[in-house]
Amino acid sequence: MSALAIDIGGTFTDIVLYDDTTGRFAAHKELTTPADPAMGVVAGIRHLFAQEGTDAAGVTRVVHATTLFTNALIERRGAPTGLITTAGFRDTLEIGHERKYELYDLHLPLPQPLVRRALRLEAVERLAPDGAVEIPLDAASVLAAAERLVAQGVESIAIAFLHAYANPAHEQDAARLVAERHPSVILSLSSDVAPQIREFDRTSTTVANAYVKPLAEKYLNRLSGDLAALGITAPLFMMLSNGGLTHVDEAKRVPVQLLESGPAAGALSAAFFGERSGCRDLLAFDLGGTTAKLALVHGGEPLVVHKFEAGRERRFTSGSGVPLTISTIELIEIGAGGGSIAAHDALGLLKVGPRSASSVPGPACYARGGTEPTVTDGNLLLGYLDAETFAGGTMKLSMEAARSAVGALASKAGLDVPQTAAGIHAVVNETMAAAARVHVAEQGHDPRDFALLVTGGGGPLHGCELARRLGITQVICPPGAGVASALGLLLAPARVDRVATISRRLDGMDWPTLEEAYAKLESEARAVIAATIGEGTRPILRRAADLRFVGQGYELITELPPGPYDARMEAAIREAFLSGYERVFSRRPAVAAIEIINIRVSATGSTAGSSLDPEVPKAAQGDPRTGTRQARFGQAEYEVPVLDRRRLAAGTEITGPAIVEEAMSTLLIPPGARAMVEAGGNIAIHLAQPATAMAPERETA
Template identity: 45%
Template sequence: MNNVGSETRKVRTGVDVGGTFTDLVLVDQNTGKIFLGKRLTTHADPSRAILGGLERIAKESGRSIESVDDLVHGTTLVTNTIIERRGAKVGLLTTRGFRDSLELGKEIRHDRHDLFLRRPEPLVCRRLRQEAGERINAAGEILLELEEASVRAAAQEFKASDVEAIAVCFLHSYANAVHEQRAKQILQSELPGVPITLSHEISPEIREYERANTACANAYVQPMMNRYLTRLDSRLREAGFAGSLSLMLSGGGLTRIEAAEAQPIHLIESGPAAGATAAAFYSRITQIPDLISFDMGGTTAKMCLIEAGQPERSNQFEAARVSRFQKGSGLPLKIPVIDLIEIGAGGGSIARIDQMGLLKVGPQSAGSEPGPVCYGRGGRRPTVTDADLVLGYLSPTYFLGGEMELDMDAVQRALHEHVAEPLNIDVLQAAIGIRRIVDENMAAATRMYIAEKGRDPRQYALLAFGGAGPVHAHSLAKLLGVKRVVVPLGAGVMSALGFLVAAPAINLARSYAGRVAELDWQRVNALLEAMEQEASRFLTRSGIASEAIGFRRCVDMRHLGQGFEIPVDVPDGILDARTADTLAGSFRNAYEMRFGRSIAGIAIEALTWRLAAVGPAPEVSLQFSVSDRAEAGPHKGSRMVYFPETGFVTADVLDRYRLGPGMRFEGPAVVEERESTTIIGPHCKAEVDASLNLIIELAEVPRQRSDAPGEPAPLTVKIKEVSRV
């Protein structure tokens, strides 16, 4: 089996399984060529779409499945399993007296004014939570030895309840794991074959509630993910695949299938993380360091900040929020993730009239089965994609490159029945309303996400990808005040490319708390050295040369008495007493940047020390297999397209594959490719750069008066001839 990062790899494939489509990208490192593919996701068995897509993309590239050396995969199965509550029956073993910590949480209401507040239900019901006699303090000292008889009694209760997985979380096991390790040995002897998650292995950090939640979540999804990964690996081998199967972590790195099976909770954001990783890659390619990554697919929209060419990162994540935008309304997990926001706004988001008679869009999605009404696969309720079709953004004959013909008549009937008639408006107004609501929802979520970081969206460019991202990028950019939009070639499957530009990586953490001025620096150095050795062993087993591994160290810090921390970089080399002043100064600067003020005269403490180890990222040159068609004329025709600022205009339709480097043109225009469609507004200027990215400069257009309510007067704007610079 080949190893992640091995120089022997020549043909690599990335596969992103989304809620509506499964996207594929194949890179042949012999020729530098990139091939793209897209198929409807098969939810009952995602491996069907993966295998079908892999066979097709291999054939289109003139290769076979046997010639693929590396397949990198990301999936939404973990997060969907938690959201839909269809995971394993889990038993939790915890320290006596802490059985109800999952229920109590932080005792903080995420909305103090809501009298009918709903909290996320624990993943483990109370009758499956058992206690063991033991106690270790925060310094790792044993106060009460483990009562092994209580562990065996708990095992019998689990056995009688037919639990499918077990999580073990003892108090302060991050400081001393001896009791968790012994409990695992006992449970394995009593319940052979049942997977067991130890909290100190999955999240060796302070904060009992979050650590217990993370261990329970890992146990909750582990049986399902193990079955899925085993089945996928087996079917790939049966089809002739003999290479390496690796997976994208939520933090943006790659890991081996064995590690993914042991700790699948680290895959919870693997799909969105791939999109952010690809966005960082394009930030470097376009030399635009600060971007808003906007990934809109068929089910969700994801936004992430890229600053100085790197995505924002976090060491915690909330899963399955019961209130869409409210922090604290989900299940807190302590895992490294790329920090992004995800909302239920995609091409498949369903429009409906609520009990107040108001038009709502999402978060429910038609997915791929049955899909939007226009797909003709049984969908009955109108979606965002259906509205986009009515407004002229999508071609009824060129969706998926012409492989799927869209049913306009069915869409108009559905819009009339479910939206227009109840609201006493016409079909056009209904489509405009759906489009406006979903764009405003995405803009509101993006503003909130960026404002929480103290940033201004107008200082960024917008990188749009995903099947629906380029369709909505123009509208979203105008709502945010963004002046530049970047759309890569193959934007519809760009997340799958993210798998192929990601580097093998591992993130480790160890909690050692204390005032910075009083830390035992010998202990800190030993802790960091141990993490470096563990990370090096992990990556070298994946074929990475030890000298090629890069390390980044940081520590979570706070003022004494505060409840939450911010990360601060830790200098390289051996640390000593002089490091205290360096860390304190870095913390004050980071605190002032985030909160706009500094606090003097209060002690500063460190809590959790972190290490990120990264191998070399694969080199990918953007030589798409379609770029050799750029010499032919790009014009395909024209059609009427709706823009809020002008109404319907005649827009030229251009073939994306025939737009070569240096070409410039002005909107309104529709640029079509197999996996997506890019909308360019009136008077916006577009240019194709050397890597075939569309760089679009937005322009303000005065709003025209309408001849009829909700039906703007048609305005024809002549598109300039496409010219080559």
């Protein structure tokens, strides 16, 4: 039995074929085909099947993650979308939260709504906050709005009425009216997509879902057909942003849940391989061709949050993007990857990214039409990459093209090519380190308390230098690091997150009603799990709630004990909230009244064969040394041994400098570092260098 994992990135599409019986996996990197992503997937699968001499009959499950929907939203390439909302609330998307993310910037760029004003229309209706009908739904106004939208070429309509989270009846009636009159129009209801309080966030999430939903349906239908044409009849699972899997129909219904699917899989992979090295506190660092991702794994699990911002005007500034109320693994994306373009700014300073050469045309060394210098070009010139075996030997790199591109940049600065290549490498490392420091600090942690686990095609190349800049002394490089996100897909459980708004004070709680609300969410979650991995599954259920002190404007999501709930649970819920509040804010205010705003349920269930056990040779498989290469570290040149990772037996010790190559990535071990090949397959690197001034010593009492 084999599992097939597919991860579409901005530059490469990774395909992994994993044998559940032997623990062996084979992988292939195919250049992503942005105009038709399914074409790259099919080409990659065919190549891998031919390479391994296998066929589709043995594939028992297919797991997929993609950046397609994220990119469509960020680049504004979604379907023509309209919005029907309550009369008087047409401008909710413009008004937003009514606050500036930079208070004193008079020329502040704001994220533009996904739906322009002419396509935001109103219906006559009104619900009270408790769901009671104040103004009945006027069918004629709904149909008139739909007619105007369809006449303007709208393919997808979001319906978001005031207080629909408390009573979905008006939205459901409006959807029925529109579907009967315009059956080809795709609909998204806020009571289905984001049934919780806060009008702007709920409307924004529903509109984003409507914006990518036609694209999702078209793509998933196309991919399902292409897989069937290849003879693959196994079920197709889609990775969600929360680190779980779902079935295709659920993915088509709410594709906004898939936006961060690829990075989520990478975080799961990092947690798994970190556990093998006895590390449960990790910074999971993935560097691909277009972006770098960093996720914090604490206590063996990635942190899951229930909000996300897409397409930020300023990459690290909260409030500058399109808010989405989806469950997602907490991470940051940095505009730094192998394809990131190096250039001088207006002051003549070297900058790297966020512009990327992507897969088309790609870095100059790909010899596919790119002429601007990139991180990959610099790494090739520094001696870190083998031009003949890059990406598993599926493509040859051009040293001449890289030298020409970097040389043009060097001549402008009055430097030689090696100095400029080293500068590109150093600048991109510091860009990533600066972002990592901010992200870890915002979570209330010190990076020196973590190990750094490196994945992606470029993570092992840059990981040790990034760790040095963060003051981290342990770096872990798992097997198959270049396709770790695809491997993470094989580890993911089926998962469902459900939320509902109740807005009740804890001291006046109607406990039977609360338990009934939780039970309803759990029943819905069980149904989706059963549809994903089969009837008879007993999912693990977790309860949480958004709690706050009465009068506060924002909530703290708090894990709660399992049900059933009655009045005897009040003390336990109160203590869970107060403990979480103290952990975040370092104190417990002298306030007694607490209220529950939203209740949350997550359900997870193991998929068949969701395991991973890559084989590691117990004894040396021939001489691992394949030669040497001239490589530059800092200002010094070294004759560096090149090792084949497939021939490294468990227990092998490596002293830096060294270059360890495997099919999809290259690990750079710097001078002075010591590495060990562990029995579980990881290479653990200990950096002897002391923490730099950029990671200051802790103050002692």
